[in-house]
Amino acid sequence: xxxxxxxxxxxxxxxxxxxxxxxxxxxxxxxxxxxxxxxxxxxxxxxxxxxxxxxxxxxxxxxxxxxxxxxxxxxxxxxxxxxxxxxxxxxxxxxxxxxxxxxxxxxxxxxxxxxxxxxxxxxxxxxxxxxxxxxxxxxxxxxxxxxxxxxxxxxxxxxxxxxxxxxxxxxxxxxxxxxxxxxxxxxxxxxxxxxxxxxxxxxxxxxxxxxxxxxxxxxxxxxxxxxxxxxxxxxxxxxxxxxxxxxxxxxxxxxxxxxxxxxxxxxxxxxxxxxxxxxxxxxxxxxxxxxxxxxx
Ligand code: ADP
Ligand code: MG
Numbered sequence: 158x159x160x161x162x163x164x165x166x167x168x169x170x171x172x173x174x175x176x177x178x179x180x181x182x183x184x185x186x187x188x189x190x191x192x193x194x195x196x197x198x199x200x201x202x203x204x205x206x207x208x209x210x211x212x213x214x215x216x217x218x219x220x221x222x223x224x225x226x227x228x229x230x231x232x233x234x235x236x237x238x239x240x241x242x243x244x245x246x247x248x249x250x251x252x253x254x255x256x257x258x259x260x261x262x263x264x265x266x267x268x269x270x271x272x273x274x275x276x277x278x279x280x281x282x283x284x285x286x287x288x289x290x291x292x293x294x295x296x297x298x299x300x301x302x303x304x305x306x307x308x309x310x311x312x313x314x315x316x317x318x319x320x321x322x323x324x325x326x327x328x329x330x331x332x333x334x335x336x337x338x339x340x341x342x343x344x345x346x347x348x349x350x351x352x353x354x355x356x357x358x359x360x361x362x363x364x365x366x367x368x369x370x371x372x373x374x375x376x377x378x379x380x381x382x383x384x385x386x387x388x389x390x391x392x393x394x395x396x397x398x399x400x401x402x403x404x405x406x407x408x409x410x411x412x413x414x415x416x417x418x419x420x421x422x423x424x425x426x427x428x429x430x431x432x433x434x435x436x437x438x439x440x441x442x443x444x445x446x447x448x449x450x451x452x453x
Contacts (some may be wrong), residue, residue, distance in 0.1 A: 199232030200225050238307065245312040248349075251299040260422065261293055263415040272301055272410065275308045278345050278376045283409040286380040291418025294380035298347050301378060310344040317351040317379075324363040333363070341370045345378060352383035352391045361392030365401050372404045379405070384413075 184191075192201035200207065207228055211221040253273055258266045272284060284301070286294045302312050320340065327336035340346060371377060383391055385406070389398035 197229050199229045203228060241306045241311065242303065245302060245306055246314045247299045247302060248295070248314065249299065250303075251296040252303065253297075253300040256293060256296060256300060257419075260419055261414060261416055263288075264293075264412065268410070268412060269297065269301075272412075273304045275305050275310070277410060278305050278308070278310055280408065281373050281376055283377045283379070283405055285385070285405065285409055285411045286378070286414065287382075287384060287411065288380075288414030288416075289382055289418065291420040292414040292416055293419055294382075294414065295349055296419075297412075298349055298378055298380055302345065302347050305345050311342070312345045312347065313340070313343040314347040314349065315340075316349045317356075318354055320348055320367075321356055321360040321363060324367065325357050325359060328359065328363065333366075337367055337370055340367055341375065343375065345376045346371065348377060348379040351379055351381040352387070356392065358393060361394045361397035361401070364392065365397050368401050368404050373408070377405065385411075 188204075189201060192198070192204075207225055208221075211224050216224060253269065256269075258264060258269075277284060286297060288294055298314070302314060306312050323336055324333065324340075327333035368377065381388075381391070385402055388402060389395040392398045392401065
């Protein structure tokens with residue numbers, strides 16, 4: 158007997174079919190299609206295992222339904238999370254659990270834990286991470302960014318060079334407004350590595366436009382190897398730098414990291430590199446490759 162390909166629910170119209178009159182065997186046959194139509198992929202894929210577990214635990218119908226829904230909700234949340242992490246464009250995976258606070262005593266762990274609650278993002282505040290290369294600025298940006306994603310906010314990670322390069326290009330091509338709008342969209346914009354490389358002359362003005370647009374709307378998490386007093390040099394313009402800092406620092410949390418590069422510390426531990434006289438690494442344009450250890 159040829160059966161219609163249309164699922165039983167569609168044939169039944171908008172009224173709930175009565176259990177006496179409906180063909181239950183047909184409904185069961187259509188179950189897969191109905192679950193697909195309702196976008197309940199996790200229930201569809203794990204149906205047998207979920208039902209077996211429900212039977213093993215002797216769940217009643219309501220409990221079993223709740224159990225199935227919970228599986229679907231967990232799967233959808235997992236997908237949302239992994240999608241949001243992809244969209245955020247983090248350069249690597251780093252977590253707060255993986256951050257050794259003992260290695261960087263200038264950081265107050267309770268301050269970072271407080272930032273991990275993401276209240277600052279809810280309030281539209283900014284975070285400024287300052288410190289020399291290798292002390293964990295990008296690590297903390299990614300780790301905090303992941304916490305913000307987990308709370309359901311949109312996040313975008315970029316570098317100062319990439320961001321300003323894009324805005325300069327936008328200005329040249331007449332698409333500046335579009336690009337400013339794009340960078341204003343995420344609830345949190347992470348801007349890594351401000352101050353490492355020289356900026357184009359108009360970069361300060363463009364950066365100011367972006368910070369003004371985001372001001373008190375969305376949060377910025379920015380890291381720099383240069384103290385804020387040197388940002389007029391970074392932007393090549395004292396007035397613009399002051400205007401940027403005025404908005405950026407108005408509602409902000411500044412974390413200043415002092416100390417040795419974690420990268421070089423690891424190398425030192427393995428005996429590849431000897432500490433320089435004076436200990437702390439200084440700010441500069443990047444970490445020089447450590448010289449090989451000499452035999453004495
Ligand atoms: P920065 O951005 O300040 O130059 P990074 O965050 O890139 O430094 O850190 C360099 C490397 O060292 C990264 O792989 C990072 O995960 C690691 N790292 C830095 N500080 C710590 C720390 N306190 N605990 C664990 N790993 C660290
Ligand atoms: Mg970095």
